[in-house]
Amino acid sequence: MMVPQIVQFLILLYIFTVTFASKEEEIALLKWKATFKNQTNNSLLASWTQSSNACRDWYGVMCLNGRVSKLDIQGAHVIGTLYDFPFSILPFLEYVDLSMNNLSGTIPPEIGNLTNLVYLDRISTLFKTIDLSSNKFEGHIPGSLGDLIALQVLNLSHNRLQGNIPSSLESLSSIESLDLSFNQLSGEIPQQLVGLRFLSLLNLSHNHLQGCIPQGHQFDTFGNNSYEGNDGLQGFPVSKGCGSNWTPKTSNSDYESDGKESNSEFVNDFWKAALMGYVLEYLLYIS
Ligand SMILES: *[C@@H]1O[C@H](CO)[C@@H](O)[C@H](O)[C@H]1NC(C)=O
Ligand SMILES: *[C@@H]1O[C@H](CO)[C@@H](O)[C@H](O)[C@H]1NC(C)=O
Numbered sequence: 001m002m003v004p005q006i007v008q009f010l011i012l013l014y015i016f017t018v019t020f021a022s023k024e025e026e027i028a029l030l031k032w033k034a035t036f037k038n039q040t041n042n043s044l045l046a047s048w049t050q051s052s053n054a055c056r057d058w059y060g061v062m063c064l065n066g067r068v069s070k071l072d073i074q075g076a077h078v079i080g081t082l083y084d085f086p087f088s089i090l091p092f093l094e095y096v097d098l099s100m101n102n103l104s105g106t107i108p109p110e111i112g113n114l115t116n117l118v119y120l121d122r123i124s125t126l127f128k129t130i131d132l133s134s135n136k137f138e139g140h141i142p143g144s145l146g147d148l149i150a151l152q153v154l155n156l157s158h159n160r161l162q163g164n165i166p167s168s169l170e171s172l173s174s175i176e177s178l179d180l181s182f183n184q185l186s187g188e189i190p191q192q193l194v195g196l197r198f199l200s201l202l203n204l205s206h207n208h209l210q211g212c213i214p215q216g217h218q219f220d221t222f223g224n225n226s227y228e229g230n231d232g233l234q235g236f237p238v239s240k241g242c243g244s245n246w247t248p249k250t251s252n253s254d255y256e257s258d259g260k261e262s263n264s265e266f267v268n269d270f271w272k273a274a275l276m277g278y279v280l281e282y283l284l285y286i287s
Protein backbone atom coordinates (compact mmCIF):
# COMPACT_ATOMS: atom_id res chain seq x y z
CA MET A 1 0.00 0.00 0.00
CA MET A 2 1.25 3.46 -0.84
CA VAL A 3 1.82 5.74 2.09
CA PRO A 4 0.53 9.18 1.14
CA GLN A 5 3.32 11.64 0.67
CA ILE A 6 2.01 13.97 3.32
CA VAL A 7 2.21 11.17 5.90
CA GLN A 8 5.75 10.36 4.80
CA PHE A 9 6.60 14.01 5.20
CA LEU A 10 5.04 14.19 8.67
CA ILE A 11 6.92 11.07 9.78
CA LEU A 12 10.17 12.54 8.54
CA LEU A 13 9.38 15.82 10.28
CA TYR A 14 8.63 13.90 13.47
CA ILE A 15 11.91 11.96 13.33
CA PHE A 16 13.68 15.20 12.56
CA THR A 17 12.26 17.11 15.50
CA VAL A 18 12.10 14.39 18.14
CA THR A 19 15.79 13.70 18.23
CA PHE A 20 18.20 13.89 21.07
CA ALA A 21 18.50 17.08 23.06
CA SER A 22 22.01 18.33 23.30
CA LYS A 23 23.66 16.71 26.28
CA GLU A 24 24.63 20.13 27.60
CA GLU A 25 20.99 21.21 27.75
CA GLU A 26 19.96 17.99 29.54
CA ILE A 27 22.70 18.32 32.12
CA ALA A 28 21.84 21.98 32.72
CA LEU A 29 18.15 21.20 33.28
CA LEU A 30 19.03 18.32 35.62
CA LYS A 31 21.26 20.69 37.60
CA TRP A 32 18.30 23.03 37.95
CA LYS A 33 16.03 20.16 38.97
CA ALA A 34 18.56 19.13 41.62
CA THR A 35 17.91 22.45 43.39
CA PHE A 36 14.19 21.77 43.83
CA LYS A 37 12.96 20.94 47.27
CA ASN A 38 11.21 17.58 47.42
CA GLN A 39 12.42 16.82 43.92
CA THR A 40 12.85 13.16 44.67
CA ASN A 41 9.15 12.57 45.10
CA ASN A 42 7.92 14.94 42.46
CA SER A 43 6.02 12.48 40.31
CA LEU A 44 5.58 14.79 37.31
CA LEU A 45 9.28 15.45 36.90
CA ALA A 46 10.29 11.84 37.66
CA SER A 47 10.86 11.41 33.92
CA TRP A 48 13.73 13.93 34.06
CA THR A 49 16.64 11.54 34.46
CA GLN A 50 20.11 11.24 33.02
CA SER A 51 19.35 7.91 31.37
CA SER A 52 16.35 9.17 29.41
CA ASN A 53 16.13 11.38 26.34
CA ALA A 54 14.94 14.86 27.25
CA CYS A 55 13.29 15.49 23.87
CA ARG A 56 11.39 12.21 23.84
CA ASP A 57 10.81 11.24 27.43
CA TRP A 58 10.84 14.26 29.69
CA TYR A 59 7.60 15.69 31.02
CA GLY A 60 6.93 19.20 29.72
CA VAL A 61 9.92 19.35 27.35
CA MET A 62 9.57 19.80 23.60
CA CYS A 63 12.39 20.03 21.10
CA LEU A 64 12.93 21.41 17.66
CA ASN A 65 15.84 19.97 15.71
CA GLY A 66 17.10 18.33 18.86
CA ARG A 67 17.24 21.48 20.92
CA VAL A 68 14.88 22.34 23.75
CA SER A 69 12.38 24.87 22.41
CA LYS A 70 9.50 24.55 24.84
CA LEU A 71 9.33 23.99 28.56
CA ASP A 72 5.86 23.69 30.02
CA ILE A 73 5.76 22.50 33.62
CA GLN A 74 2.68 24.40 34.70
CA GLY A 75 1.39 23.19 38.06
CA ALA A 76 4.11 20.55 38.47
CA HIS A 77 4.44 21.14 42.24
CA VAL A 78 7.94 22.49 41.87
CA ILE A 79 9.36 24.14 44.97
CA GLY A 80 12.45 26.08 44.05
CA THR A 81 14.01 29.18 42.50
CA LEU A 82 15.30 30.32 39.11
CA TYR A 83 18.82 31.03 40.38
CA ASP A 84 20.16 27.90 38.68
CA PHE A 85 17.91 28.03 35.65
CA PRO A 86 20.17 27.64 32.59
CA PHE A 87 18.97 30.70 30.63
CA SER A 88 22.21 31.03 28.68
CA ILE A 89 22.44 27.32 27.87
CA LEU A 90 19.00 27.02 26.24
CA PRO A 91 19.40 29.30 23.22
CA PHE A 92 16.46 27.76 21.34
CA LEU A 93 13.99 28.03 24.19
CA GLU A 94 11.10 30.25 23.15
CA TYR A 95 8.16 29.02 25.21
CA VAL A 96 8.55 28.89 28.98
CA ASP A 97 5.55 28.11 31.17
CA LEU A 98 6.51 27.67 34.81
CA SER A 99 3.18 28.96 36.11
CA MET A 100 1.33 27.63 39.14
CA ASN A 101 4.32 26.23 40.94
CA ASN A 102 6.00 27.20 44.16
CA LEU A 103 8.90 29.17 42.70
CA SER A 104 10.30 31.98 44.84
CA GLY A 105 13.17 34.43 44.99
CA THR A 106 13.83 37.05 42.37
CA ILE A 107 13.62 36.74 38.59
CA PRO A 108 17.31 36.69 37.52
CA PRO A 109 18.42 39.32 34.97
CA GLU A 110 19.88 36.43 32.94
CA ILE A 111 16.32 35.84 31.71
CA GLY A 112 17.27 38.41 29.08
CA ASN A 113 19.73 35.84 27.68
CA LEU A 114 17.07 33.66 26.05
CA THR A 115 18.59 34.12 22.63
CA ASN A 116 15.62 32.86 20.64
CA LEU A 117 13.44 35.56 22.14
CA VAL A 118 15.97 38.25 21.29
CA TYR A 119 15.97 37.90 17.50
CA LEU A 120 12.97 38.70 15.38
CA ASP A 121 14.12 36.97 12.24
CA ARG A 122 13.36 33.35 13.08
CA ILE A 123 10.50 31.31 11.77
CA SER A 124 8.67 29.91 14.74
CA THR A 125 5.77 27.56 15.24
CA LEU A 126 5.23 28.59 18.84
CA PHE A 127 3.73 31.70 20.36
CA LYS A 128 6.81 33.10 22.04
CA THR A 129 5.88 33.08 25.70
CA ILE A 130 7.19 33.56 29.19
CA ASP A 131 4.66 32.63 31.87
CA LEU A 132 5.90 32.78 35.45
CA SER A 133 2.46 33.53 36.89
CA SER A 134 1.01 32.16 40.12
CA ASN A 135 4.30 31.60 41.91
CA LYS A 136 6.01 33.46 44.74
CA PHE A 137 8.50 35.57 42.85
CA GLU A 138 9.56 38.74 44.62
CA GLY A 139 11.81 41.73 44.01
CA HIS A 140 11.82 43.86 40.88
CA ILE A 141 10.89 42.99 37.34
CA PRO A 142 14.34 42.75 35.69
CA GLY A 143 14.90 45.47 33.11
CA SER A 144 16.66 42.90 30.92
CA LEU A 145 13.24 41.47 30.02
CA GLY A 146 13.15 44.39 27.59
CA ASP A 147 15.87 42.61 25.60
CA LEU A 148 13.40 39.91 24.58
CA ILE A 149 12.04 41.86 21.65
CA ALA A 150 10.54 38.78 19.97
CA LEU A 151 8.42 37.93 23.02
CA GLN A 152 4.67 37.82 22.32
CA VAL A 153 3.21 36.83 25.68
CA LEU A 154 4.48 37.82 29.13
CA ASN A 155 2.56 36.74 32.21
CA LEU A 156 4.04 37.60 35.61
CA SER A 157 0.68 37.85 37.38
CA HIS A 158 -0.07 36.52 40.87
CA ASN A 159 3.39 36.91 42.36
CA ARG A 160 4.92 39.31 44.90
CA LEU A 161 6.81 41.54 42.52
CA GLN A 162 7.61 45.04 43.73
CA GLY A 163 8.99 48.30 42.44
CA ASN A 164 8.29 50.08 39.19
CA ILE A 165 7.32 48.61 35.88
CA PRO A 166 10.65 48.96 34.03
CA SER A 167 10.42 51.39 31.13
CA SER A 168 12.66 49.00 29.18
CA LEU A 169 9.50 47.00 28.47
CA GLU A 170 8.88 49.61 25.76
CA SER A 171 11.33 47.55 23.68
CA LEU A 172 9.03 44.51 23.61
CA SER A 173 7.94 45.43 20.11
CA SER A 174 6.26 42.07 19.43
CA ILE A 175 4.32 41.83 22.69
CA GLU A 176 0.60 41.11 22.33
CA SER A 177 -0.33 40.14 25.87
CA LEU A 178 1.14 41.64 29.05
CA ASP A 179 -0.27 40.51 32.38
CA LEU A 180 1.38 41.96 35.51
CA SER A 181 -1.77 41.79 37.65
CA PHE A 182 -1.88 40.77 41.32
CA ASN A 183 1.59 41.92 42.37
CA GLN A 184 2.83 44.81 44.51
CA LEU A 185 4.07 47.01 41.71
CA SER A 186 4.19 50.72 42.45
CA GLY A 187 4.93 54.01 40.77
CA GLU A 188 3.57 55.06 37.42
CA ILE A 189 2.85 53.12 34.28
CA PRO A 190 5.76 54.09 31.97
CA GLN A 191 4.42 56.42 29.25
CA GLN A 192 6.77 54.68 26.82
CA LEU A 193 4.50 51.61 26.78
CA VAL A 194 2.24 53.57 24.41
CA GLY A 195 4.74 52.52 21.73
CA LEU A 196 3.74 48.83 22.00
CA ARG A 197 1.72 48.67 18.79
CA PHE A 198 0.70 44.99 18.95
CA LEU A 199 -0.43 45.03 22.57
CA SER A 200 -4.00 43.77 22.60
CA LEU A 201 -4.27 42.60 26.20
CA LEU A 202 -2.96 44.54 29.19
CA ASN A 203 -3.68 43.60 32.78
CA LEU A 204 -2.16 45.77 35.51
CA SER A 205 -5.00 45.26 37.98
CA HIS A 206 -4.44 44.74 41.70
CA ASN A 207 -1.11 46.47 42.20
CA HIS A 208 -0.16 49.77 43.88
CA LEU A 209 0.18 51.80 40.72
CA GLN A 210 -0.46 55.55 40.69
CA GLY A 211 -0.45 58.48 38.35
CA CYS A 212 -1.75 59.07 34.88
CA ILE A 213 -2.64 56.17 32.63
CA PRO A 214 -0.77 56.58 29.33
CA GLN A 215 -3.02 57.71 26.51
CA GLY A 216 -3.05 56.97 22.84
CA HIS A 217 -2.65 54.08 20.42
CA GLN A 218 -3.39 50.69 22.03
CA PHE A 219 -4.04 52.32 25.39
CA ASP A 220 -7.24 53.79 23.95
CA THR A 221 -8.58 50.24 23.59
CA PHE A 222 -8.13 48.97 27.15
CA GLY A 223 -11.06 49.01 29.57
CA ASN A 224 -11.14 49.69 33.27
CA ASN A 225 -10.62 45.98 34.05
CA SER A 226 -7.00 46.46 32.97
CA TYR A 227 -6.45 48.78 35.94
CA GLU A 228 -8.85 47.88 38.77
CA GLY A 229 -7.58 47.55 42.32
CA ASN A 230 -4.70 50.02 42.18
CA ASP A 231 -3.90 52.84 44.60
CA GLY A 232 -4.45 55.89 42.47
CA LEU A 233 -4.51 55.53 38.74
CA GLN A 234 -6.12 58.44 36.93
CA GLY A 235 -7.34 59.24 33.47
CA PHE A 236 -9.16 57.30 30.79
CA PRO A 237 -10.68 54.73 31.22
CA VAL A 238 -10.67 54.93 35.02
CA SER A 239 -11.52 58.59 35.56
CA LYS A 240 -12.02 61.81 33.70
CA GLY A 241 -8.81 63.37 32.45
CA CYS A 242 -5.46 63.63 34.11
CA GLY A 243 -4.66 67.11 32.88
CA SER A 244 -3.51 70.41 34.32
CA ASN A 245 -6.79 71.29 36.10
CA TRP A 246 -6.68 68.04 37.96
CA THR A 247 -5.57 67.99 41.61
CA PRO A 248 -4.54 65.02 43.69
CA LYS A 249 -6.94 63.70 46.27
CA THR A 250 -5.83 64.74 49.72
CA SER A 251 -7.80 62.07 51.52
CA ASN A 252 -6.07 58.77 52.00
CA SER A 253 -9.24 56.76 51.59
CA ASP A 254 -7.62 54.59 48.96
CA TYR A 255 -4.88 53.49 51.30
CA GLU A 256 -4.92 50.99 54.08
CA SER A 257 -4.56 52.88 57.33
CA ASP A 258 -1.19 51.41 58.19
CA GLY A 259 0.81 54.58 58.67
CA LYS A 260 0.90 55.58 55.03
CA GLU A 261 -0.32 59.07 56.02
CA SER A 262 3.22 60.10 56.90
CA ASN A 263 3.99 59.66 53.26
CA SER A 264 1.56 62.33 52.11
CA GLU A 265 4.25 64.97 51.55
CA PHE A 266 6.23 62.56 49.45
CA VAL A 267 3.05 61.64 47.61
CA ASN A 268 2.38 65.32 46.84
CA ASP A 269 5.86 65.76 45.40
CA PHE A 270 5.39 62.55 43.55
CA TRP A 271 2.22 63.83 41.92
CA LYS A 272 3.89 67.12 40.98
CA ALA A 273 6.72 65.23 39.34
CA ALA A 274 4.26 62.94 37.62
CA LEU A 275 2.26 65.90 36.33
CA MET A 276 5.37 67.65 35.02
CA GLY A 277 6.41 64.46 33.31
CA TYR A 278 3.03 64.22 31.71
CA VAL A 279 3.00 67.81 30.47
CA LEU A 280 6.50 67.40 29.04
CA GLU A 281 5.48 64.20 27.36
CA TYR A 282 2.46 65.93 25.90
CA LEU A 283 4.49 68.86 24.56
CA LEU A 284 6.93 66.44 22.97
CA TYR A 285 4.04 64.50 21.53
CA ILE A 286 2.31 67.46 19.86
CA SER A 287 5.55 68.97 18.58
C1 LIG B 1 6.07 13.62 48.87
O1 LIG B 1 5.71 12.37 49.36
C2 LIG B 1 4.92 12.41 50.53
C3 LIG B 1 4.70 11.00 51.04
O2 LIG B 1 4.83 10.06 50.04
C4 LIG B 1 3.61 13.11 50.20
O3 LIG B 1 2.81 13.18 51.35
C5 LIG B 1 3.91 14.50 49.72
O4 LIG B 1 2.73 15.15 49.33
C6 LIG B 1 4.84 14.42 48.53
N1 LIG B 1 5.22 15.78 48.16
C7 LIG B 1 5.16 16.21 46.90
C8 LIG B 1 5.60 17.61 46.68
O5 LIG B 1 4.77 15.54 45.97
C1 LIG C 1 5.93 26.49 49.07
O1 LIG C 1 7.20 26.16 49.59
C2 LIG C 1 7.44 26.61 50.91
C3 LIG C 1 8.81 26.14 51.31
O2 LIG C 1 9.77 26.63 50.45
C4 LIG C 1 6.39 26.03 51.85
O3 LIG C 1 6.57 26.58 53.13
C5 LIG C 1 5.00 26.36 51.34
O4 LIG C 1 4.05 25.72 52.15
C6 LIG C 1 4.83 25.89 49.92
N1 LIG C 1 3.52 26.28 49.44
C7 LIG C 1 2.76 25.49 48.69
C8 LIG C 1 1.45 26.04 48.26
O5 LIG C 1 3.10 24.37 48.38
Ligand SMILES: *[C@@H]1O[C@H](CO)[C@@H](O)[C@H](O)[C@H]1NC(C)=O
Binds near residue numbers: 113
Ligand atom coordinates in the same frame (compact mmCIF):
# COMPACT_ATOMS: atom_id res chain seq x y z
C1 LIG D 1 23.50 37.00 30.71
O1 LIG D 1 22.85 38.09 31.29
C2 LIG D 1 23.64 38.82 32.20
C3 LIG D 1 22.76 39.84 32.87
O2 LIG D 1 21.86 40.44 31.99
C4 LIG D 1 24.83 39.40 31.47
O3 LIG D 1 25.63 40.15 32.35
C5 LIG D 1 25.64 38.27 30.88
O4 LIG D 1 26.70 38.78 30.12
C6 LIG D 1 24.80 37.35 30.02
N1 LIG D 1 25.55 36.15 29.70
C7 LIG D 1 25.54 35.59 28.49
C8 LIG D 1 26.33 34.34 28.34
O5 LIG D 1 24.92 36.04 27.55
Ligand SMILES: *[C@@H]1O[C@H](CO)[C@@H](O)[C@H](O)[C@H]1NC(C)=O
Binds near residue numbers: 099134178201
Ligand atom coordinates in the same frame (compact mmCIF):
# COMPACT_ATOMS: atom_id res chain seq x y z
C1 LIG E 1 -1.91 34.73 33.47
O1 LIG E 1 -1.85 33.59 34.31
C2 LIG E 1 -2.96 33.44 35.18
C3 LIG E 1 -2.78 32.16 35.97
O2 LIG E 1 -1.53 32.05 36.53
C4 LIG E 1 -4.23 33.34 34.38
O3 LIG E 1 -5.34 33.29 35.26
C5 LIG E 1 -4.36 34.56 33.48
O4 LIG E 1 -5.49 34.41 32.65
C6 LIG E 1 -3.14 34.69 32.60
N1 LIG E 1 -3.25 35.92 31.83
C7 LIG E 1 -3.45 35.94 30.53
C8 LIG E 1 -3.53 37.26 29.89
O5 LIG E 1 -3.57 34.92 29.86
Ligand SMILES: *[C@@H]1O[C@H](CO)[C@@H](O)[C@H](O)[C@H]1NC(C)=O
Binds near residue numbers: 223224225238
Ligand atom coordinates in the same frame (compact mmCIF):
# COMPACT_ATOMS: atom_id res chain seq x y z
C1 LIG F 1 -15.98 50.03 34.11
O1 LIG F 1 -16.48 50.19 32.80
C2 LIG F 1 -17.81 49.71 32.64
C3 LIG F 1 -18.21 49.93 31.19
O2 LIG F 1 -17.15 49.64 30.32
C4 LIG F 1 -18.76 50.45 33.56
O3 LIG F 1 -20.05 49.91 33.44
C5 LIG F 1 -18.30 50.34 34.99
O4 LIG F 1 -19.09 51.12 35.84
C6 LIG F 1 -16.85 50.78 35.11
N1 LIG F 1 -16.39 50.53 36.49
C7 LIG F 1 -15.72 51.41 37.19
C8 LIG F 1 -15.30 51.00 38.56
O5 LIG F 1 -15.41 52.50 36.75
Ligand SMILES: *[C@@H]1O[C@H](CO)[C@@H](O)[C@H](O)[C@H]1NC(C)=O
Binds near residue numbers: 202203204225226
Ligand atom coordinates in the same frame (compact mmCIF):
# COMPACT_ATOMS: atom_id res chain seq x y z
C1 LIG G 1 -7.39 41.22 34.74
O1 LIG G 1 -7.45 40.20 35.72
C2 LIG G 1 -8.60 40.24 36.53
C3 LIG G 1 -8.48 39.13 37.55
O2 LIG G 1 -8.15 37.92 36.97
C4 LIG G 1 -9.84 40.06 35.68
O3 LIG G 1 -10.99 40.21 36.48
C5 LIG G 1 -9.86 41.15 34.60
O4 LIG G 1 -10.95 40.94 33.74
C6 LIG G 1 -8.58 41.10 33.80
N1 LIG G 1 -8.56 42.19 32.85
C7 LIG G 1 -8.28 41.99 31.57
C8 LIG G 1 -8.26 43.20 30.72
O5 LIG G 1 -8.06 40.91 31.07
Ligand SMILES: CC(=O)N[C@H]1CO[C@H](CO)[C@@H](O)[C@@H]1O
Binds near residue numbers: 037038079
Ligand atom coordinates in the same frame (compact mmCIF):
# COMPACT_ATOMS: atom_id res chain seq x y z
C1 LIG H 1 5.79 20.79 50.54
C2 LIG H 1 6.17 19.39 50.84
O1 LIG H 1 5.64 18.44 50.28
N1 LIG H 1 7.12 19.24 51.76
C3 LIG H 1 7.60 17.94 52.15
C4 LIG H 1 8.97 17.66 51.57
O2 LIG H 1 9.47 16.44 52.04
C5 LIG H 1 9.64 16.39 53.44
C6 LIG H 1 10.22 15.06 53.82
O3 LIG H 1 10.51 14.27 52.73
C7 LIG H 1 8.28 16.59 54.11
O4 LIG H 1 8.44 16.63 55.52
C8 LIG H 1 7.67 17.90 53.67
O5 LIG H 1 6.38 18.06 54.17
